[in-house]
Amino acid sequence: MKDKQLIVNAIKNGTVIDHIPAKSLFKVISILGLQEINNQITFGTGLESKKLGSKAIIKIADRYFLDEEINKIALVAPQAKLNIIRDYEVIEKRVVEVPDHIQGIVKCVNPKCITNNEEVKTKFNVVSKNEVALKCHYCEKITDQDRIVII
Amino acid sequence: MINKSLVSITDYSKDDYLKILQVAAEFEKNPNQKLLEGKVVATLFFEPSTRTRLSFETAINRLGGRVIGFTDANSSSVTKGETLKDTIKMVTNYADLIVMRHPIEGAARYASEVASVPVINAGDGANQHPTQTLLDLYSIKKTQNTLDNLNIFMIGDLKYGRTVHSLLMAMSYFNPTFFFISPDELKMPNEYKFFLQQHNIKYYEYRDFMPIISEADIIYMTRVQKERFSDPIEYEKTKNAYVLNNSMLENTRSHMKILHPLPRVNEISQDVDENPKAYYFTQALNGVYVRQAIITSILGMK
Ligand SMILES: [Zn+2]
Numbered sequence: 001m002k003d004k005q006l007i008v009n010a011i012k013n014g015t016v017i018d019h020i021p022a023k024s025l026f027k028v029i030s031i032l033g034l035q036e037i038n039n040q041i042t043f044g045t046g047l048e049s050k051k052l053g054s055k056a057i058i059k060i061a062d063r064y065f066l067d068e069e070i071n072k073i074a075l076v077a078p079q080a081k082l083n084i085i086r087d088y089e090v091i092e093k094r095v096v097e098v099p100d101h102i103q104g105i106v107k108c109v110n111p112k113c114i115t116n117n118e119e120v121k122t123k124f125n126v127v128s129k130n131e132v133a134l135k136c137h138y139c140e141k142i143t144d145q146d147r148i149v150i151i
Numbered sequence: 152m153i154n155k156s157l158v159s160i161t162d163y164s165k166d167d168y169l170k171i172l173q174v175a176a177e178f179e180k181n182p183n184q185k186l187l188e189g190k191v192v193a194t195l196f197f198e199p200s201t202r203t204r205l206s207f208e209t210a211i212n213r214l215g216g217r218v219i220g221f222t223d224a225n226s227s228s229v230t231k232g233e234t235l236k237d238t239i240k241m242v243t244n245y246a247d248l249i250v251m252r253h254p255i256e257g258a259a260r261y262a263s264e265v266a267s268v269p270v271i272n273a274g275d276g277a278n279q280h281p282t283q284t285l286l287d288l289y290s291i292k293k294t295q296n297t298l299d300n301l302n303i304f305m306i307g308d309l310k311y312g313r314t315v316h317s318l319l320m321a322m323s324y325f326n327p328t329f330f331f332i333s334p335d336e337l338k339m340p341n342e343y344k345f346f347l348q349q350h351n352i353k354y355y356e357y358r359d360f361m362p363i364i365s366e367a368d369i370i371y372m373t374r375v376q377k378e379r380f381s382d383p384i385e386y387e388k389t390k391n392a393y394v395l396n397n398s399m400l401e402n403t404r405s406h407m408k409i410l411h412p413l414p415r416v417n418e419i420s421q422d423v424d425e426n427p428k429a430y431y432f433t434q435a436l437n438g439v440y441v442r443q444a445i446i447t448s449i450l451g452m453k
Contacts, residue, residue, distance in 0.1 A: 114257035138257025
């Protein structure tokens with residue numbers, strides 16, 4: 001418990017994203033484009049979690065996210081929790097919510113879809129949020145939770 | 152509807168459907184109306200479909216319009232690697248309306264976003280073929296004098312058949328009762344059954360239609376294809392269970408009609424053709440009137 005506290009509070013200002021399923025860590029990093037920013041980022045994975053089995057945590061110094069940015073990670077980390085840190089204090093906690101529409105990010109599961117055959121950006125309507133199900137705006141096929149591939 | 156592309160059957164409302172059917176009935180009475188004089192319609196067939204193309208081109212010709220386009224991708228620049236986007240951008244410069252068929256799913260939706268003129272989807276892979284659905288509606292209305300409260304039998308491949316899926320969605324406005332008759336491997340997918348439950352529409356599933364055939368107002372036949380079965384023995388066992396022949400029609404309702412999107416292989420025996428309950432050839436002819444109605448409605452002439 002003490003250790004966990006330490007991890008969460010170890011940055012002065014920024015965002016801590018907790019309760020990421022361990023297997024989704026790198027997907028979260030890529031969805032948020034963290035590989036392209038120069039902020040100090042630390043992450044831990046393989047951490048014990050009663051809810052998730054094995055979880056990951058990411059700390060990003062001096063960076064805050066808009067809802068629409070962060071909600072994209074709900075596709076791969078629906079139970080993620082955000083701690084907004086200022087001056088070593090958690091000043092706000094947020095949860096993520098699956099958005100109604102998704103552009104880019106996810107590949108359409110249908111190999112015969114135009115988005116997999118020409119340079120067309122994927123677009124989905126979210127038809128279910130608990131068990132995430134995405135309906136392709138183009139081919140109208142459903143990409144469900146288990147088959148989500150991040151571009 | 153004016154200037155609005157028709158890509159998916161769900162793009163149009165119930166009122167839109169009814170308007171199209173009404174205009175189509177006018178064209179049936181008087182098919183030669185030169186409303187498209189001076190207009191150019193592009194028919195872009197990225198895969199061949201003679202039946203659909205001839206129907207569209209007949210519709211355009213009867214309206215006095217001009218047709219440009221190609222009949223398969225081999226005769227167009229597509230084989231030189233041109234993107235769909237570029238082809239559509241080019242054609243947009245020449246035509247007032249685009250009719251397109253494409254093997255890739257979602258191609259028509261994408262084209263409608265790229266084009267500055269309306270696009271009519273004449274089939275995009277296994278996805279949508281909305282003009283077929285509208286001609287099915289027209290055929291049902293014409294033969295039953297109503298669309299409401301009918302018993303619709305769908306027989307054969309209900310899993311992959313896009314025409315039955317679109318017809319199901321379109322008919323959902325009219326309180327039908329559906330009877331789905333198919334082999335286990337080709338049952339109606341759950342997403343459509345879920346849709347019906349949400350809309351409080353009754354449906355029943357059967358493996359054999361003979362015990363209930365006397366209930367049918369419309370029998371919509373589809374083809375059961377061998378390649379859809381994972382087990383060839385299963386196909387051999389079931390293939391003859393979904394073939395309609397004339398003697399089976401004895402106890403059917405007098406106004407009952409048999410529809411089929413065509414082409415037929417053997418799922419309706421030829422001895423049915425002479426039966427007045429066989430409607431599939433007239434159904435195909437109705438396609439011309441319905442397409443005339445769709446084209447003129449989109450171009451704001453009706
Ligand atoms: Zn798609």
